[in-house]
Amino acid sequence: MEKNKTNKVFIGAILMISAMASQSCFFDLDDKDETNYPVTAPNALVTVKPSDDGKTFRLVLNDSTDLHVVNLQKPPFGNREVRALVNYRKPTDEELEKGGILADIPNVYLNWIDSIRTKPMVKDLGAEENAKTYGNDELEIVNSWATIVEDGYLTLRFRTYWGDKSHTLNLVRDTSVTDSYKVILYHNANGDIRRYIGDAMIAFKLDDLPAKEGKVGYLTLEWNSYGGPATVKFKY
Numbered sequence: 001m002e003k004n005k006t007n008k009v010f011i012g013a014i015l016m017i018s019a020m021a022s023q024s025c026f027f028d029l030d031d032k033d034e035t036n037y038p039v040t041a042p043n044a045l046v047t048v049k050p051s052d053d054g055k056t057f058r059l060v061l062n063d064s065t066d067l068h069v070v071n072l073q074k075p076p077f078g079n080r081e082v083r084a085l086v087n088y089r090k091p092t093d094e095e096l097e098k099g100g101i102l103a104d105i106p107n108v109y110l111n112w113i114d115s116i117r118t119k120p121m122v123k124d125l126g127a128e129e130n131a132k133t134y135g136n137d138e139l140e141i142v143n144s145w146a147t148i149v150e151d152g153y154l155t156l157r158f159r160t161y162w163g164d165k166s167h168t169l170n171l172v173r174d175t176s177v178t179d180s181y182k183v184i185l186y187h188n189a190n191g192d193i194r195r196y197i198g199d200a201m202i203a204f205k206l207d208d209l210p211a212k213e214g215k216v217g218y219l220t221l222e223w224n225s226y227g228g229p230a231t232v233k234f235k236y
Helices: 093-099 127-134
Strands: 044-051 056-062 065-069 082-089 107-115 117-120 148-150 153-162 168-173 182-188 196-205 218-225 228-235
Touching: 082 196, 093 107, 117 168, 127 168, 127 182, 148 228, 153 182
Parallel strands: 065 107, 117 196, 182 218
Antiparallel strands: 044 056, 044 082, 056 065, 082 107, 148 153, 153 196, 168 182, 218 228
């Protein structure tokens, strides 16, 4: 993740608070100290992909790794394909026997799973109309292991002011430039009162972008930060 704008200050503190990980999973199933990992914390970011008309599902850890859940057979969110935070561990022999073993992929025991708001991209109406329709309120993108492009999704951890209203975020492919891999994030705080600063997460399915056909390039994200327009690049 390469940020073009430097020295961005957000309410007296540097926004970018943690280093990006190269992939979603940062929990090694072969780690002998796995029992010491807090079960209350997420240790992976996945895509939940239902199949067989909602009778089965798989967890996609990244672009090349699936996970088989031994203690859950039906998709936890019905037929919806969503991004989710999970906490999982290596199954015991007894759990493997009950849940069935798949030899070709990692078998995991799911402690918990929590879906992330997952949305499609919206239509580009032009810069002026986009701001009117989708909102142009400020926010910041947090440089986190959970801010990543993978498995056809842009998943973002973001930070803004909150009060007592729901906020709306939308992602638009910028069709005004020749770089077809540029997207713009729009934020509508819906007139929310600025009571406190907090983080949230959202994921966007990148269906509106042309396929890379196996080639590695960059996806540019633009948004309205508290210091003005900002951009960041992701490997895509």
